[in-house]
Amino acid sequence: MCGIVGLYLKNDRFENDLGALFEPMLITMTDRGPDSAGFAIYGDDVPDNWVKLTLKDADNTHTWAELEQQISSELGCDVQCTVNVNVAVLKAQSQEDTVRTWLSQHYPSIQVLSAGKSIEILKEVGLPEVIASKFNLSAMKGSHIIGHTRMATESAVTMEGSHPFSTGSDLCLVHNGSLSNHNRLRDKLKRDGISFETENDSEVAAGYLTWRLKQGDSLKEALENALNDLDGFFTFTIGTKDGFAVMRDPIACKPAVLAETEDYVAMASEYQALASLPGIEQAKVWEPEPATFYIWERK
Amino acid sequence: MITVDLAQKTVRELNQSLHTENNIETHREWRVENTKGGHNIAVGLDADIKVDIHGHAGYFCAGMNKTAKITVHGNAGQGVAENMMSGVVRVKGDASQAAGATAHGGLLVIEGNAGARCGISMKGVDIVVKGDVGHMSCFMGQSGSLVVCGDAGEALGDSLYEVHIYVKGKVKSLGADCIKKDMRDEHVKELQALLDSAGIEEDVTAFTRYGSARELYTFKVDNASAY
Incomplete structure (x- = not known):
């Protein structure tokens, strides 16, 4: 079990408050992942x-x-x-x-x-609350941010095994679930020039997307291909310089909730992580469909 | 009416209050506020009381319910009314996966859509969904009824036992051993009664009935490929 959260601003209204809005989201997911936590924030290009x-x-x-x-x-x-x-x-x-x-x-x-x-990644072993406070998350500004609270299953509790994973320029990924074909896929991607820092399955998913984008795929095409080539359980939240995406596997046993207002799109493993957002009572709240991805991009 | 504000009290305190005999004998109506998606709200009730939950609820809301009438004025997370024995649970918004899982009795009404595996392994509950249901709904359903006024996702009624399934909209695909069946008078009456008790107006003649072909009840070597 892990917790994933993301907040993507559709305009500049909350850019100065991005960290402050995101911190309670991350901390609420402590129950799902007390081993390590991290976040990738985009801004200050x-x-x-x-x-x-x-x-x-x-x-x-x-x-x-x-x-x-x-x-x-x-x-x-x-x-x-x-x-x-x-x-x-x-x-x-x-x-x-x-x-x-x-x-x-x-x-x-x-x-x-x-x-x-644009991207900056900060991650550590420890409780999300401690990590957020250590890096002064609440004071951070930016356009979008994605985070993860980890309960380790596939590899050790280390900073290296913490999410988000980034294997390409301005790309990062957080994952709730477990991939079953990551070893073979990692070998294939290594042969195609993608380098990996860990034995972690989620890093392979990030590496896969980097590889597809290098092949000339758009984010949409990369995610379509990922649905065919990644085997296992996953809910992903993905950040690019100007984009934000959420994708679930066809079985969809790993939870996800999306919320959208005029000002933002927010994603979390559980609704309770969204409850502190401004205007959430009026937001469109829904569960993303299985084998489906959702993309928001700034033009 | 007693109002419990979950910004002031924990879910454990709320549930303890709802389980305490003195409380529920004198107070038959309860209102819960500031739910903020918390898990396990109003779980394990065993009394003829009415509980209105204002806001979205997290996992397992109204689980194991017996007798009580619980309404969620919002969305409900995974496993709403799981293992319910009797009573009525109504969700005004959407419900996430595994709504009514393993429930033995009572009525679960979802006024929005239900996610995947709605009514998985249901054992006697009646579930009425005004919107759509997700994939693998009614998987291994043993007894009770599932009414879907919208569409159903992939593999509806996979490995079904004796649940009566009624769907008004499209079914993406049927699961192993689930087949389309005729609507006889008894089924029209049953469906009308279910819709009436859920307070939902629909044209019963627009529904199709699905049920078990009863080919996978016991292992037959000829069916090995279906497993």
């Missing part, structure tokens, strides 16, 4: 020729300020580094591959939790 990465260093052998200076001088580009507890959001006027390669050569202990123009 970098310009076209910049890249934004969320980084974590297990070894802590350096200060982030040192790293910022080093990257700036060695890659010869502007760099900004913002530290949030043990995680840093690094913005660099460079290409994603260039920064990744430099990091892996100079600081192999640094993990890249996310990369793209």
Whole structure:
């Protein structure tokens, strides 16, 4: 059992309150997942020729300020580094591959939790309430956010095994369920150049979508293909730079509720996680259909 | 009437109040507010009382109900009225999966749509759904009736025993051993009575009856491919 939640703003009315609206959603799902929690927030986009990465260093052998200076001088580009507890959001006027390669050569202990123009991923082992407070979730701003509270089944309780998973630029996925064909699919995707950090089944789903999008699929096409190629139980919530999607498998035994108003679309494993949202009493509330996906995208 | 505000009291306190003999002898009408999708609201009641739940309810609302009349003025989560024995449970909105699962008796009315596996393994309850039902509804249903005024999803009545199923709209597909049957007078009367007790007006002649072909009751080697 796990809890998943997502909040996608259709306009800018609540952008300054995104974290504050989302925090109670995540904490309400503690009963479904007390082992670890995490969230991916989209906002504070970098310009076209910049890249934004969320980084974590297990070894802590350096200060982030040192790293910022080093990257700036060695890659010869502007760099900004913002530290949030043990995680840093690094913005660099460079290409994603260039920064990744430099990091892996100079600081192999640094993990890249996310990369793209907009996404930031923060996740930890522990109770959702503690994690939300640690990263000061309630003060965060942005356009959309998806989160997860994990009760581990398929792999160990570690930060690496925590959701959201991101395997591609600005793409992330949270999963409630278990996939049964993830080992074979992971091998196939590795051969096609997708890299994985863990043995976790949900990461394979994220990797699959990354692979389809790299093949030129639209998000809609990628999800159509996922329904054919992923075997197992799943309710997914997926974030892209401008989009938000929810999908359930044909058996649909993993729960999901959607709510939509003029201002937002919200998703949760259980309605109680939506109960604190503004205007929820008047929202259209429904259960997503089996073997069906729902997509919202900003034009 | 007693009003219980779930912003002030826990669900456990509410249910304890509804189980306490002194309370239910003197107070026959209850109102529950601020449900916020909480689970297990008004579970295990065993008294001739009326409970109105205002707001959406979470999982297993009105489970194991006996005698009580419970109305959810909103949506209900998974397993509403699961294992109900008697009484009436009415959901004004939609119900999630497994509504009325394993229920032995009483009447469950869902005025919106019901999700997947509505009436799974039902054992005598009558379920009337004004909207649609999801896939695998009435799976292994043993006894009772399921009335669907809208459409039914895939594999309706799979591995059915003796539940009477009436559907007004389209059926996406029938499950193993579930077949279309004739509407005889007795069925028209039964359906009319069910709709009347649910307070729903429908043209009974527009419904189709489905039931068990009784081919999978006991194992026959010829049926091995159907399992």
